[in-house]
Amino acid sequence: MGTIKTFMLLAALTALFMAVGYLVGGAVGMAIAFGVAVVMNAFSYWNADKIVLRMQGAREVAEDERSPVLRTFASDTKALAEHAGLPQPRIYVIDTPQPNAFATGRDPNHAAVCATMGLLNMLTREEVAGVMAHELSHVQHRDTLTMTVTATIAGAIGMLANFAIFFGNRERGGILGAIAIMIFAPMAAGLVQMAISRSREYEADRRGAEICGNPHWLASALQKIDRGARATVNQRAEDNPAMAHMYIMNPLAGRKGDNLFSTHPATANRIEALRKLATEMNIAPSGNLAAAEPADHRAGPWG
Template identity: 60%
Template sequence: MTANTLRTFFLLAGMTALFMGIGYMLGGAAGAMIALVVAAGMNLFAWWNSADMVLRMHGAQEIRPGDSNAHFRQYAEDVQRLAQKANLPAPRVYVINEDQPNAFATGRDPSHAAVAATTGLLARLNREEVQGVMAHELAHVKNRDTLTMTVTATLAGAISMLANFALFFGGNNRAGLIGSLALMIFAPMAAMLVQSAISRAREYEADRVGAEIHGNPMALASALEKIERSARRTINPAAERNPATAHMFIINPLNGQRMDNLFSTHPDTANRIHKLRQMSGAAASPASGPWGQRGPWG
């Protein structure tokens, strides 16, 4: 068991304990058991339906082999080649009609995985950079991060829901009114801390493994720099409507985070680029590829 896996296990155990603790405050031992059963049910549902749920939220369209758009077909073919290189089953490949450059992976396991990129990402990045981004997403699939992040998002949402129940019932629970207010404020914050800690660690690891899959760390470093710069100036309406999915994207789609603070779901992009440059041993320079410095729609 790797250090990352062990750390994730303990963080998830802590989040589950927090969920049960809130259940206990609401209804004693019976409340804790009910909370555990509810958490298990929610996670089972998320495990089975996570990919399709997230793809629908963001209006993703699957790219078929006979797609009339040659650029989409090229992007899908590149993903398939990278998956083969990573010894992964071919994932479903999607495109999202969204100007903000971004991408994510989802699915309960490598055999049921899907990757998606926005048209903004394909327009602003050259082909080699797009490959670097998709290799990063395939690294999440390879590391089974997509399931981990779905579970953490589900538990975080459930904790917030239970905390609101505690306030609704007010003094009619073990916490009392003051305790209910404290639960409403601090329980979701604790859940966010756990979710953020897991997400940041997973992003660094996916950068490393993705760079190894692609073979050119500087392509991903250049892509991250372009995505960060453009994403900060472009609103992603679907992500704003569904903030619980923000941690799944390669760059936070909601707002700019200039440092690794407690509630950031993503590491500082400059830190990620620095680590990738260390992997390559090269100075900073934009990656070049068959699509030039911008994508085919640029």
């Protein structure tokens, strides 16, 4: 998403933030909300990636990392970035059993990619390459600025709405009005998230498949991640639901179909699109990737 659209999104979220402020505290509340939003927008632009990584409990993979799995993960991700013509991103990992990944940063020169240990332990080396190529595609398309800033502001809107139940002005609807704010403000922020999610994910899948060279790797990875995300709780994501749209797969709840309240397209639709792309690229599946051993037990494409 381009810079203009990013600032349009910031304006929309700021307006929503001000509206909730008005409902909570009238004109004074709206003015305070506007001031907070201006400061938050500036702070988010420069620091949102650090906020997101900290809130998700991510740690950077060290240059002298001892784990063979993490060394392979870092080395392959750097090779993919070089192949895509991107600056080397910072590489992070989250210690959670749920398989998932995301990218963050305001531009390719300040990007970070992050995978969970669940993803690295569950997927083959080829599948991990497909996932990280998808995340690097977000970096290349500069989606990460919008995704990251949306996460921080939408999270703040949700917190402000929750305050309404305690500080809401009785002249503006009393307890029922406060409950309505608490429900609909996060929903409105979520709708903004959804508006930027679906087409972005399809495009990142396509470009990611081109970067890693084989759409089947990412298609197979999505199958495993979908099953794993449904079966395993990611508590960090549950505690910060406004960040769900950043992940390659919804880390909160596995609902089927491209319904109104999902942050991602249906996995089956994404896999179908990747398989069509593989046909266009004249690439046939090589063995049963979905049944292969994890990344630390296999020679991979850069091994």
